[in-house]
Amino acid sequence: MSSDVTRIVDRCHTCHIAKKQHTNAGLYTPLPVPDGPWEDVSLDFVVGLPKTQRQKDSVMVVVNRFSKMAHFIPCAKTYDARQIANLYFQEIVRLHGIPKTLTSDRDVKFIGHFWRTLWKKLGSRLNFSSAHHPQSDGQTEVTNRSLGNLLRCLVGNNQKQWDLVLPQAEFAYNRSSHRSTGMSPFLIVYGRNPFTPLDLAPLPAIEHYSADGEARANQIKLIHEQVRDKITNNNIVYQRRANCKRKKVVFKEGDLVWIHLSKERFPGGRASKLQPRADGPFKVLERINDNAYKIDLPGHYNVSATFNVADLSPFLPSLDDPFDSRTSPFEDGGDDAASGSDPGPSVRLPDMSAQVPSPDDKPG
Missing domain, CATH: 3.30.420.10 (Ribonuclease H-like superfamily/Ribonuclease H)
Structure with a gap:
């Protein structure tokens, strides 16, 4: 059940825009060491x-x-x-x-x-x-x-x-x-x-x-x-x-992602606690490096389109989910054998329609 719930939540639009937070994605990648001073x-x-x-x-x-x-x-x-x-x-x-x-x-x-x-x-x-x-x-x-x-x-x-x-x-x-x-x-x-x-x-010199x-x-x-x-x-x-506490997440150009709407970066309209925490999905335009990506961001945001990978999460469409939460193998038309469960001995219920009088029937 836990894996099914996680799979559904990863594809839930409401969960992403309402509960998005910073992630531990993106490894620490220091800049190359310079060769000399002031280069x-x-x-x-x-x-x-x-x-x-x-x-x-x-x-x-x-x-x-x-x-x-x-x-x-x-x-x-x-x-x-x-x-x-x-x-x-x-x-x-x-x-x-x-x-x-x-x-x-x-x-x-x-x-x-x-x-x-x-x-x-x-x-x-x-x-x-x-x-x-x-x-x-x-x-x-x-x-x-x-x-x-x-x-x-x-x-x-x-x-x-x-x-x-x-x-x-x-x-x-x-x-x-x-x-x-x-x-x-x-x-x-x-x-x-x-x-x-x-x-x-007036102290003795130590270095010469x-x-x-x-x-x-x-x-x-x-x-x-x-x-x-x-x-x-x-x-x-x-x-x-x-x-130690980070994970490597890499997106490709053309991938769809969610963006985190932090108050520091999106001050306009983020004062209310009831405002969405994320938006999307948006397309990845360019992979600058493992930790920075350029996103196809709408112009009304009026911020830089370059995002750190910690503010991005993958968009998982529901079409590729083999488990459809709207159907159940135990409903009419479901195939219990295909689901891998043992149907057990069949039990035939008695026909109660003959014992229930019709409203049109009148006592003789």
Whole structure:
């Protein structure tokens, strides 16, 4: 009975639109490990901060995927793609050059024509994570949380002056050892950690660096090799740990799927608890990778058509179900022998029609 109920529920239209939730579909697939610092970067924003006297209410967070070095740049939520590009060139390109790849979410600033055209002309490749599933850009989300902790520690009661302490927060973050690399971003990029007030105290020096250029270059190359090996090994550990409770689900182009209507992605009309949780079925237009698919979504939704596989579930038509819930093998015309059950000894019921008087019969 359990398997029959499951089969019927999987094909029930009402059950899908009313009870759809996130699934554990989609394995953890980390991005390829970069070859060196500032070749591959990720970009995100921290919003919702108090507006300062300099009219800043957001932070643009730029993280190098190899060294984990980050830059925290104050900005405003109203900045468009052109202003964000100018800010990136002023603060990042002048220090580290043009990146090979740039990973971000699907913010309207990043999917517009100007942003795509700019980086295409420069030869950089844009990588986008699926909405509300930052599996490919998890390090920027972790950096955002670290930045929030640093600001809460440094700001104190002066909450409208958080932009003045961003340089201190950035220095503290880049001076600290990262869990994935085991080293600080400063050490990976420059071969040594910068001095702090404690380092300038009259204490005996612990580390000595050779002034020879070739020895210094070999030292930095060795550091980069160690960092790359450590990131690769940590990715394998993270992947094994995350995939313990996940399953691999793959759709093909042309498959019909249900989509999950989450409140974060579909804010309009999702306030009521009685609204449907799913919609569909819709056709899969393109398989971007194992975790991201482009769906033939109606235009009235006005959201990105790229979905994470956790927000998709297969559509199972009732026509391919060998068991039809509307019929039963025990009804008239059913074949008990075909159903595999033993009909048992036949019992002939007495004909009661002769014993029941007709309403037209009158007593003599």
